[in-house]
Amino acid sequence: MFLHGTSRINDAGHLEIGGCDVTELKAEYGTPLYIVDEQLVRRRCREYMDAFAASGLGFQVAYASKAFSVMAMCRLADEEGLSLDVVSDGELYTALQAGFPAERIHFHGNNKTPDEIEMALDARIGCFVVDNLVELELLQAIAAEKNQTVNVLLRVTPGVEAHAHHAYAATGQTDSKFGFDIGNGSAQEAVRLASSKANLKLLGVHSHIGSQIFETEGFQLAVERVAGFARKVKEELGIEFSVVNLGGGFGIRYVEGDTPLQVSEYVAAITDAVKTHFAGIGSKLPEIWVEPGRSIVGDAGTTLYTIGTSKEIPGVRKYVAVDGGMTDNPRPALYESKYEAVLANRAGEQPEETVSIAGKCCESGDMLIWDVELPKAESGDLLAVACTGAYNYSMASNYNRIRRPAVVFVQNGQSDLVVKRESHGDIIANDIVPARIAKQPVTK
Template sequence: MRAHEAGALHGDLGSRGPAWLRTPDDVNHLVPQLWPRNVARDATGTLAVGGLTAGALAEEFGTPAYVLDEGDLRSRCRDFRAAFPDQDVYYAGKAFLCRAVVRVIAEEGLHLDVCTGGELRTALAAGMPAERIGFHGNNKSVAELTQAVDAGVGRIIVDSFDEIDRLTGIARERGVRPKVLVRVTVGVEAHTHEFIATAHEDQKFGFSLAGGAAAEAAFRIIDEDVLDLRGLHSHIGSQIFDASGFEVSARRVLGLQAQIRDARGVELPELDLGGGFGIAYTTQDDPATPQDLSKRLNKIVDSECAALSLAVPHLSVEPGRAIIGPAVFTLYEVGTVKDVDGIRTYVSVDGGMSDNIRTALYDASYSATIASRSSDATPILARVVGKHCESGDIVVKDEFLPADVQPGDLLAVPGTGAYCRSMASNYNHVPRPPVVAVRDGKARVIVRRETEDDLLALDVG
């Protein structure tokens, strides 16, 4: 059986064929690339992670819940550290951040990028060494920049001339010399959703390379000699599978490094190529391995530096969702099952767009499987939807589930570690789910479930 014909069957419906091609084994089977590494079905057909069944987790912690396979998270950190042994690997705080995760990535030797004062405070509260933090953002306030300078943040990625002026003023006032990178918009549009492609010219991030703003920013920092310009930063987007965009980006940003050397006699010692490496949400996705990515990125940097007579700079990468995304699945309980005129079966769960906005926001595709049992029933085409008062409240657009799916079943959606809890809302006054970490047969809450009392505590009227 080909990979795209195996269970947890997702992606474009036309590529999957009609339902009669599906068997019960298809919908019971777990495609390994979609799930955390310590997830499997036990002898009863129940989904289990780290030795704990979905039923046991639901009974103890309730649903919906984000379930983090801590062993998987640690192994992905180690995979990237092994693939980039002499470079800095930055975990994306915006994908998902809490103190427990910060401690894991710190223990595993990763760096951390943040983009707000709140993310920075969380990182510092968890004990992340400030020198291993990079601070992103297109509109950092004076308060946030001051917070970063006072904490001794390792790298501040400057994004505008206004920010250079603000940071220069803070540095002069405090008599310090913050280390900075200039974010360069290189004109490479990643093959991704428009809202997560970040290197074409018409967008809010960075200094334009083509228009000369990036060179001007670097020259200004060098000439004023207040900030410590360490290098350049480029980020072309998110959920990227094709490394060719990184190759073009590296050539262009290294060309700017050479221009700066020739104009100011300064050879910048660092280069951050960003990342945003893709993960598998469905069987149609085929992400590269960390080793493959390292090989390609290092090869192009080495060859381009040789052609430009540049010393190879110290390289940093930002894998983005590739570390945390696959390590989490969301566990729901089915509430209603509705057949709509034989067109489709709607399976409603006790969460929805408040805990995963990505389907509605990005037209993202996800997978799903019944987690509380296996089934011998014929597969049917279903749409997994949430409980919110919106017709666009869709969790999984198309999925084959067993025809006997019923209220009370547990349903698991993999690949929800990135941008689900971090973008969660209280729409319809629904409290946000907890994050439960599982490791070696033990589970603990690392972000507790919100309550309705929490919501009312902010309502001072």
């Protein structure tokens, strides 16, 4: 397994993250356990902030909280000077409860409910990213009722199809559930309508072309398309964009063969393209916003499991089962995502066999890794799966009524619990048994 951030194999032959021996973390917190390398998260935040500061452009780096939304992460993002994007009332509530400054919160989503819009307006968040005409009219109506003027960006689809791993991760193409299409004229009409609304202040546009992208060409082409659109809007409507949000999608290394660029390379390509293609369109270059999520927390996360049973099918494969699975990491089932792993309590030993890691859910598709080389695994060994910081905790479920894991932040030899492991009581906390069936059966 490739070691990210502060991860290393210590003198005991154990995996160590943030100066914490994972065998000790298991003893204290149990498994499955999400372990977050706080130092690496902070380093990634600073790489973005420093790279944009060096560009000379105005900017905001908004952490995409959908990747991993807990109060401690919101506090960390605030400490590092990032803004925050949210896509639901739950993510917004988490941010507000964590004390994140509302004026640096951006609200996304293709189907914001009236209640969510009211909640965001009452909090006086910094910006709405408007996705469609229904939302545009709804936001104007509610803002007018509250006598507020709100900042908006219009999400546009530039017709750029990013080189995403899975079709579900590509969002910038014309056939997408998101945004106004530049090519068919709907984006320009949305600009005209938004600029006419008394309670909406149009800042500019938002474009997101996909996820897990390993090259810069897609971002550069998106900038070119959005700049062409901005020029047309300026010439035909007399409207200038003061903000252009270019989304996220910056890739990370999950397995051998993944070739992400350095943060500084992505940022330089984007900012250079902005300087080239937006020159002369308006009175000044627009402020650039981006929304990294996975690239901030993805490779900083490791999930620790305890190995239980195994099953060998001669001539076919050997299955090794862990005490988690698709409930804490549904991405292999959803996206055919690949991962690397190591026996965390025997990390210094050489591999002896190729096995497949199975989860404990009652689903044949509950497989975490197909074909990984490990030392001969025994019941009670610890398996660490790397790069699970993004879209793992946030997608976790209670399927089979399995309790969701705890989350710990580790740094400088210290571990801090940031999410408690769910209890059995938590599982039934919202259950209600109607009175008509609440009577206990008579036993004979």
